[in-house]
Amino acid sequence: MVLKKYNINPDLALERQKCTFDIEEIINIFDGGKEKTSQRRKIEDVVLKSGLCHDDVPEECMSLKERYENAVRKSCFFSKLMKTELQEITGIEDFETPAIRRIADALFKDISPFLLHLGMFVPTIIGQCTSEQLMIWLPKALDLQIIGGYAQTELGHGTFIRGLETTATYDADTEEFVLHTPTLTAHKWWAGGLGKTINHCIVVAQLYTKGVCYGTHLFMVQIRDLDTHMPLPGIKVGEIGPRMGFSSADNGFLGFNNFRIPRNNMLMKHAQVQKDGTYVKPARHGKLTYQTMVFVRVTLVNEAAFNLSKAVTIAVRYSAVRRQSEMRPNEPEPQILDYPTQQHKLFIGIATAHAFQLTANWLWNTFKSVLSDMKKGDVGTLPELHALSSCLKAVCTSDAALLIEQCRYACGGHGYMLSSNLPYIYSFVAATRTYEGDYTILLLQTARFLVKAWEQAEAGKTVTPTVSYISRSLKGEKNSWRSTDEGIIKSFQAVAAGKIALCVKSIRDRMKSGLDYEDAWLLTTVQLVDAAEAHCRSVILETYCNEVRRLTKSSSDNVKIVMHQLVTLYLSYWTLQRTGDLLRYSSISEKDIDFMQRQYEELLQHIRPNAVALVDAFDLRDEILHSSLGAYDGRVYERLMEQAENNPMNAEPVNQSFHKYIKPLLQGKL
Numbered sequence: 001m002v003l004k005k006y007n008i009n010p011d012l013a014l015e016r017q018k019c020t021f022d023i024e025e026i027i028n029i030f031d032g033g034k035e036k037t038s039q040r041r042k043i044e045d046v047v048l049k050s051g052l053c054h055d056d057v058p059e060e061c062m063s064l065k066e067r068y069e070n071a072v073r074k075s076c077f078f079s080k081l082m083k084t085e086l087q088e089i090t091g092i093e094d095f096e097t098p099a100i101r102r103i104a105d106a107l108f109k110d111i112s113p114f115l116l117h118l119g120m121f122v123p124t125i126i127g128q129c130t131s132e133q134l135m136i137w138l139p140k141a142l143d144l145q146i147i148g149g150y151a152q153t154e155l156g157h158g159t160f161i162r163g164l165e166t167t168a169t170y171d172a173d174t175e176e177f178v179l180h181t182p183t184l185t186a187h188k189w190w191a192g193g194l195g196k197t198i199n200h201c202i203v204v205a206q207l208y209t210k211g212v213c214y215g216t217h218l219f220m221v222q223i224r225d226l227d228t229h230m231p232l233p234g235i236k237v238g239e240i241g242p243r244m245g246f247s248s249a250d251n252g253f254l255g256f257n258n259f260r261i262p263r264n265n266m267l268m269k270h271a272q273v274q275k276d277g278t279y280v281k282p283a284r285h286g287k288l289t290y291q292t293m294v295f296v297r298v299t300l301v302n303e304a305a306f307n308l309s310k311a312v313t314i315a316v317r318y319s320a321v322r323r324q325s326e327m328r329p330n331e332p333e334p335q336i337l338d339y340p341t342q343q344h345k346l347f348i349g350i351a352t353a354h355a356f357q358l359t360a361n362w363l364w365n366t367f368k369s370v371l372s373d374m375k376k377g378d379v380g381t382l383p384e385l386h387a388l389s390s391c392l393k394a395v396c397t398s399d400a401a402l403l404i405e406q407c408r409y410a411c412g413g414h415g416y417m418l419s420s421n422l423p424y425i426y427s428f429v430a431a432t433r434t435y436e437g438d439y440t441i442l443l444l445q446t447a448r449f450l451v452k453a454w455e456q457a458e459a460g461k462t463v464t465p466t467v468s469y470i471s472r473s474l475k476g477e478k479n480s481w482r483s484t485d486e487g488i489i490k491s492f493q494a495v496a497a498g499k500i501a502l503c504v505k506s507i508r509d510r511m512k513s514g515l516d517y518e519d520a521w522l523l524t525t526v527q528l529v530d531a532a533e534a535h536c537r538s539v540i541l542e543t544y545c546n547e548v549r550r551l552t553k554s555s556s557d558n559v560k561i562v563m564h565q566l567v568t569l570y571l572s573y574w575t576l577q578r579t580g581d582l583l584r585y586s587s588i589s590e591k592d593i594d595f596m597q598r599q600y601e602e603l604l605q606h607i608r609p610n611a612v613a614l615v616d617a618f619d620l621r622d623e624i625l626h627s628s629l630g631a632y633d634g635r636v637y638e639r640l641m642e643q644a645e646n647n648p649m650n651a652e653p654v655n656q657s658f659h660k661y662i663k664p665l666l667q668g669k670l
């Protein structure tokens with residue numbers, strides 16, 4: 001759609017005049033510097049001028065088939081643009097992924113069918129191939145001569161990877177693997193792009209050689225003819241059917257009937273099968289084939305932040321424009337943003353988007369540093385990365401989904417319109433809580449790490465920095481509540497330590513009463529999930545505070561003030577959300593809680609004048625927001641009417657169903 005130009009809504013114009021800080025300064029902080037902001041904007045300009053974002057009919061009014069075909073068209077032209085014009089016009093050689101990621105949303109209200117190609121296929125090639133394999137597949141994948149996906153989940157198993165049923169049996173005579181789908185439940189299910197788009201995919205299968213099963217390994221499999229795109233003989237492939245979201249991502253199913261691939265198509269960076277069928281196991285760590293999942297979990301924290309920032313921008317701008325009810329008799333109707341309950345719904349969204357974005361950047365740097373350790377042969381930091389990426393993926397995607405839904409509530413009935421874009425944003429983020437490891441499952445992975453860390457600390461061993469609070473707790477350090485940033489973080493760490501201690505005790509008590517470790521663990525899993533979530537909260541709180549302090553060192557005073565107001569709001573919000581835990585595990589008193597409540601309510605008032613400016617500082621162009629409620633000019637009612645008028649349902653004054661059914665019904669002739 002072409003966005004009509006309107007004058008700025010007067011309420012929104014007034015809001016912007018109230019701003020106390022330099023918006024550009026905050027934009028630069030989140031982009032990683034002035035230079036990066038300017039690069040990102042250049043990239044956005046190129047894509048927006050390309051005409052690629054235009055749809056003749058609103059996406060939501062297209063059929064599923066039309067949406068898919070439209071998304072393929074755009075994905076192809078966007079890929080071409082990335083390879084050619086973007087590089088030439090901007091002169092930026094090393095594309096910054098966040099900038100490409102952001103502008104991709106101007107093209108796709110839903111999901112690109114190429115998402116898995118960039119999101120998992122290419123990263124798996126990079127992380128799992130030998131250098132010879134890399135030379136064969138990486139250039140082709142980057143140049144889009146082959147398009148791929150990642151088929152791990154099956155109809156019967158997603159979480160439990162060791163339970164996957166697809167087999168890859170080595171035939172030493174022909175030096176090939178035979179891929180087979182032995183049962184209904186062994187069919188690959190869900191892989192993005194698999195249904196109709198991709199011609200290659202990474203397949204996760206149980207490796208058999210010399211009659212022995214060595215567990216799941218990764219294989220590069222061509223599934224379609226490169227010229228005709230027909231499925232190759234022995235391949236059964238298709239789309240799994242309509243879903244809550246991901247409508248244009250053609251998630252697919254895949255079955256193999258004794259389908260043969262060359263030996264060299266097993267990705268052999270970590271484990272190998274030699275020509276004679278001898279298996280060489282990974283030298284360093286048994287879970288290195290899970291690396292792509294860790295990578296995606298890390299990027300999903302960024303997704304949570306980005307999508308939440310879109311939702312809260314829409315809801316805050318709408319709330320500044322929308323007037324409803326009365327605060328006092330005979331006074332004009334206030335902007336709904338003036339209601340403290342509305343501020344309570346929304347300002348935590350702004351603070352959370354900041355907290356998650358800074359945590360995502362920190363986690364990304366941690367990921368890079370672990371990769372560099374691993375290149376040197378040191379896998380010692382991998383368990384902590386796995387524990388961190390697991391809990392942060394779980395908690396950030398889950399919180400973001402809840403807060404995005406809260407943004408929709410904040411927009412009343414209009415938030416329910418697809419043209420608000422809030423339902424799309426929600427359905428995308430809701431899926432992130434499940435895929436790449438379900439919420440509960442990932443928190444249980446973190447819990448394993450925490451219980452081990454507890455046992456290590458108990459044995460007097462040093463533990464890694466993110467769990468050093470466990471050692472302090474074991475030394476008997478008592479928590480004394482202080483309502484400062486540091487004091488609150490320490491108390492949240494005391495909560496996490498207290499919960500881990502109880503889990504360890506529960507497991508031990510249950511074992512003393514005769515249960516084996518597995519049963520004792522299983523019966524404690526409700527507490528273990530809770531302990532891992534508490535640990536994660538303490539990590540986010542600490543990272544957010546540290547990063548804001550670090551990044552605003554040379555900022556202007558006003559930026560420091562507003563960024564710190566958000567940090568304090570976040571800390572107060574979580575303190576009030578977790579008073580039960582804090583009363584149990586820290587020395588917080590009722591008086592302290594009263595103080596925190598008052599502080600929280602005062603902060604809502606302090607942040608109120610800057611609310612619109614704070615969402616403007618996410619610097620999200622209208623084309624990325626795709627929202628009738630959230631455009632920069634605040635012309636909400638004009639856009640709602642525009643989208644109603646453009647609705648294909650209104651193209652004819654009388655629908656044919658009147659003549660076919662209603663009229664005969666009215667006349668008693670049906």
Ligand SMILES: CCCCCCCCCC/C=C\CCC/C=C/C(=O)SCCNC(=O)CCNC(=O)[C@H](O)C(C)(C)COP(=O)(O)OP(=O)(O)OC[C@H]1O[C@@H](n2cnc3c(N)ncnc32)[C@H](O)[C@@H]1OP(=O)(O)O
Nearest residue numbers: 101104119152158159160161162287290386435436437448
């Ligand atoms: C043009 C547009 C561009 C836009 C770009 C936008 C980017 C957006 C990002 C989105 C990108 C892609 C979209 C993705 C779509 C979705 C894809 C998928 O969902 S793929 C499938 C994902 N599946 C899962 O995540 C499955 C979850 N299950 C598991 O991970 C495992 O089964 C697990 C961990 C639950 C259990 O595994 P297993 O049974 O093998 O292990 P154990 O439990 O016995 O543990 C043994 C031991 O290993 C440790 N461990 C486990 N996993 C790991 C790991 N990954 N790394 C390191 N260590 C690991 C575990 O902790 C145990 O340790 P121990 O010391 O013994 O306790």
Ligand SMILES: Cc1cc2nc3c(=O)[nH]c(=O)nc-3n(C[C@H](O)[C@H](O)[C@H](O)COP(=O)(O)OP(=O)(O)OC[C@H]3O[C@@H](n4cnc5c(N)ncnc54)[C@H](O)[C@@H]3O)c2cc1C
Nearest residue numbers: 150151152153157158159190191192431434435436437440
């Ligand atoms: C939009 C979308 C896109 C996807 N894309 C891909 C893709 O491209 N490639 C791919 O391979 N997969 C993909 N998936 C699949 C996804 O990774 C799995 O759905 C996900 O890992 C969850 O696994 P599951 O569906 O088997 O759930 P299940 O494991 O069956 O989970 C169901 C419930 O059981 C609980 N549960 C399961 N095991 C345990 C346990 N041990 N302890 C306690 N509770 C348990 C879970 O917490 C959950 O509440 C996609 C999924 C979606 C929704």
